Amino acid sequence: MARPLPPPPECANCGADIPPQAKSCPECGADERTGWRETDIYDGIDLPPEAWDEEPSAPLRDTRRDVGGLPWYWWATGLFLLVAIAMAFLGLR
Known part of the structure; x- marks a missing residue:
């Protein structure tokens, strides 16, 4: 060894x-x-000077579609369940 x-x-x-x-x-x-x-494993990487900026050049946007802090699909699931329960309660199957 x-x-x-x-x-x-x-x-x-x-x-x-x-x-x-x-x-x-x-x-x-x-x-x-x-x-x-x-040498460091990153020594051969030639990064542009912008890579060392402290702040990003453009502000990042939050692209999620949240409603009240919950994703849209949870709202859709809840609405579907409420409609299904209401239909079962009223006997409208």
């Missing part, structure tokens, strides 16, 4: 100092199973 690699002095994921006999980074949890990468 291969011996695990010793941890690097500094975590490649978060930059925290790693103790010499540590099994994982005390800050982010990177461990020997990840291979103590010398």
Whole structure:
């Protein structure tokens, strides 16, 4: 069985100092199973500068169709049940 690699002095994921006999980074949890990468897995991704903006460029809209806090299908189900109960009560089957 291969011996695990010793941890690097500094975590490649978060930059925290790693103790010499540590099994994982005390800050982010990177461990020997990840291979103590010398680089982060996201290093090759070239994101546009807009990706680092704190606020989204356009406000997000809530597209759900809620009525009184409940989705429309629960209102439809309740209405159907009320009509069915009323018809059964009145004997209008």
